[in-house]
Amino acid sequence: MDESTQSSPSAVLAPTRFDAVLFLSFGGPDGPDDVMPFLENVTRGRGVPRERLAAVAEHYLHFDGVSPINRLNLAMIDALRSALADRGRDLPVYFGNRNWHPMVEQTLAQMYRDGHRRVLVFPTSAWAGYSGCRQYHEDIARAIDALRESEPASVRDPMLLRKLPQYWDEPAFVAAGADAVRRARDDLPGGEGEPRLVFTAHSVPTSADRAAGPAADGGGLYSAEVYAASVSVAAEVGYGDFDQVWQSRSGPPQIPWLEPDICDHLENIAAQGVQQVIVYPVGFVSDHLEVIWDLDNEASEVARRLGMDYVRADTVGTDARFIEMIADLIERYADGGGDVRALGCGDNGRTCRPDCCVPVRGARPSPGNARTS
Numbered sequence: 001m002d003e004s005t006q007s008s009p010s011a012v013l014a015p016t017r018f019d020a021v022l023f024l025s026f027g028g029p030d031g032p033d034d035v036m037p038f039l040e041n042v043t044r045g046r047g048v049p050r051e052r053l054a055a056v057a058e059h060y061l062h063f064d065g066v067s068p069i070n071r072l073n074l075a076m077i078d079a080l081r082s083a084l085a086d087r088g089r090d091l092p093v094y095f096g097n098r099n100w101h102p103m104v105e106q107t108l109a110q111m112y113r114d115g116h117r118r119v120l121v122f123p124t125s126a127w128a129g130y131s132g133c134r135q136y137h138e139d140i141a142r143a144i145d146a147l148r149e150s151e152p153a154s155v156r157d158p159m160l161l162r163k164l165p166q167y168w169d170e171p172a173f174v175a176a177g178a179d180a181v182r183r184a185r186d187d188l189p190g191g192e193g194e195p196r197l198v199f200t201a202h203s204v205p206t207s208a209d210r211a212a213g214p215a216a217d218g219g220g221l222y223s224a225e226v227y228a229a230s231v232s233v234a235a236e237v238g239y240g241d242f243d244q245v246w247q248s249r250s251g252p253p254q255i256p257w258l259e260p261d262i263c264d265h266l267e268n269i270a271a272q273g274v275q276q277v278i279v280y281p282v283g284f285v286s287d288h289l290e291v292i293w294d295l296d297n298e299a300s301e302v303a304r305r306l307g308m309d310y311v312r313a314d315t316v317g318t319d320a321r322f323i324e325m326i327a328d329l330i331e332r333y334a335d336g337g338g339d340v341r342a343l344g345c346g347d348n349g350r351t352c353r354p355d356c357c358v359p360v361r362g363a364r365p366s367p368g369n370a371r372t373s
């Protein structure tokens with residue numbers, strides 16, 4: 001580890017230009033033979049029963065064992081490279097994953113061999129919490145440890161990796177999401193009144209939400225950030241209220257998770273007479289299996305059974321404004337500046353400092369703005 005970061009994760013470093021970008025994502029299988037090894041990587045150390053993995057594997061096999069996430073990430077990387085080149089930034093962009101190839105450990109070793117020593121890391125999660133923020137710091141730290149083993153010279157010639165901060169409240173993230181909702185609304189047939197707008201994000205145990213840090217209302221920071229982003233997108237589209245729900249929960253039923261679930265919520269609003277619904281997966285940067293299975297298959301089928309017009313809005317993915325937002329984040333830090341105390345920001349994979357994400361930027365909507373049942 002660079003000695004300048006030993007004393008504190010927020011230590012002020014002398015301005016040093018960064019020379020590469022690591023695009024760090026979750027990963028997904030590229031074929032049927034990849035599915036079980038991928039799921040074993042995702043769940044390693046959690047004691048998930050084999051039969052549960054087999055059930056989830058069937059979701060992937062429904063799509064020939066291919067998750068769209070790697071293909072979409074590569075498209076985002078191509079667009080980001082072009083955006084940086086247009087700005088005159090000579091920063092190569094490398095691709096690494098937490099759970100599947102290209103694995104971050106191998107990518108970082110290649111970057112080291114290519115001569116890069118100062119690396120900015122863009123994570124494909126906008127949020128606080130363990131899997132959305134702190135685990136990316138752990139990915140970086142694990143890759144650095146692996147580098148020390150594979151490239152002993154790295155101890156004498158260390159790399160500095162700086163994770164870019166959370167971006168859930170960036171105006172471009174909000175604008176791209178708002179346009180996705182508008183496009184989805186245009187795809188619905190004409191009907192009486194406005195379609196119901198429903199935001200969804202990956203559910204987590206309520207204890208994990210609180211562990212991300214306390215929000216002003218006593219909830220957790222992850223859910224507070226998701227609510228705040230939903231408020232911003234809804235306002236941009238002209239919706240005074242909306243529904244906030246969750247998806248993709250797993251684990252023992254006795255453990256409380258963020259709710260309501262998207263499918264249960266569709267049942268509830270259908271009973272209220274709602275006939276048209278727009279679902280926007282605000283919690284996801286790009287499509288992957290949990291988006292296309294949970295929303296395009298399960299939730300869509302529930303809506304069809306209930307006689308509702310249902311449309312799922314796009315994730316922000318390769319929207320030009322979102323790509324420019326990533327380039328903006330990189331430019332803030334590329335010359336060695338930038339606020340290393342920004343939410344979720346950190347050097348060399350340091351775990352989050354105490355109160356890293358406090359206070360939350362933005363406010364959880366009042367009950368009059370967001371419905372959850």
